[in-house]
Amino acid sequence: MAALTHDRQFDPQHGTPVTVAPGIVRVTAHNPSPMTFHGTNTYLIGDDEVAIVDPGPALDQHVEALRQAIAGRPVSHILVTHTHADHSGAVPAVQRLVDAPTVGEGPHRSGRALREGEASGLDSSGDRSFTPDIVVGHGDRLVAGGRTVEVIATPGHTANHVAFALPDEGLLFSGDHVMIWSTTIVAPPDGVMVDYMASLDRLLSRGDRRYLPGHGGAVHDPQAYVSALKDHRQKREEAIVRALSDGPLPIPEMVRKIYVALDPALRRAAGLSLLAHLEDLVERGTVEADPAVTFDATYRLVGPWAPPSS
Known part of the structure; x- marks a missing residue:
């Protein structure tokens, strides 16, 4: 690809x-x-x-x-x-x-x-x-x-x-x-x-x-x-899983780990984009949210990751 x-x-x-x-x-x-x-x-x-x-x-x-x-x-x-x-x-x-x-x-x-x-x-x-x-x-x-x-x-x-x-x-x-x-x-x-x-x-x-x-x-x-x-989005999922492999994180910390040299004006938008990925990952049983799936939650890895089937 x-x-x-x-x-x-x-x-x-x-x-x-x-x-x-x-x-x-x-x-x-x-x-x-x-x-x-x-x-x-x-x-x-x-x-x-x-x-x-x-x-x-x-x-x-x-x-x-x-x-x-x-x-x-x-x-x-x-x-x-x-x-x-x-x-x-x-x-x-x-x-x-x-x-x-x-x-x-x-x-x-x-x-x-x-x-x-x-x-x-x-x-x-x-x-x-x-x-x-x-x-x-x-x-x-x-x-x-x-x-x-x-x-x-x-x-x-x-x-x-x-x-x-x-x-x-x-x-x-x-x-x-x-x-x-x-x-x-x-x-x-x-x-x-x-x-x-x-x-x-x-x-x-x-x-x-x-x-x-x-x-x-x-x-x-x-x-x-x-x-x-499509491949880029799947790699973004992989990056989330890698970021969580060292322990639970909130979305702002994931933004700092995943996005390099990001324009500060785009941090909120990047975080919302990560939330969209996390919603899907939670639904698929790869990630868990504490206390619930929101922008302010803390997320942790609970299962293996695989690309979603088309």
Whole structure:
């Protein structure tokens, strides 16, 4: 298995329409952060008529950039991969500009039932105001921007995450599920690691030739990259088991042992990602939590580790 290699060479050209494929334009919002890289990518699909993929954050300058890129053309649909505010926050403002229905899997929700006293892991980023006008599920198809669009359910990062594929062109808008600049945050209870891994397998079963993600540049060899992502996640599990082999640890100590030279701004997110792995490891009988499976618990090794079967 090839090592996971990220590509961070990306010029966002904030606010400028950038052609990334015939009839497909990217407009990147100016909302850079440790979680969003250079900003959120919005895509316009089509020529005479367009569809919007992820209208992006509620920033006036980004909405204005989209208005200029649309250039008065009719908009058939607003496709939303998932309900983090940097992807769906601009929906109300964009709908004031264009008469188009929103398309998505459903409203924001946790990936599993909340435990007593638990709040959403990435609560501040969840857009709980969004409800799609058109609810879609895995395998659904529609014509948007003059192109056939197929819906691919990819829960894991959020429960309602979907990718949108253009099957006639071998392209897939992967949202935050697969990105070339970084691995994806899977933060319980919004995110669930077992769902994320199953969604990677779902993408591996397909033949898409290029991914256009929600942040950063295109993924040009998606089969190899998704395989490396899956292997990387399994190695992260191994690293957790190794860290616990010397004795019980809380999540912040595991973060310090496992993540080298981590940006301090990402420590909480890294800890939530470890929690997603730990939830699965506890379910499989490899790890035990004291007193219960939470971010603040102490974890200890109680059984052998083996990679989960696909």
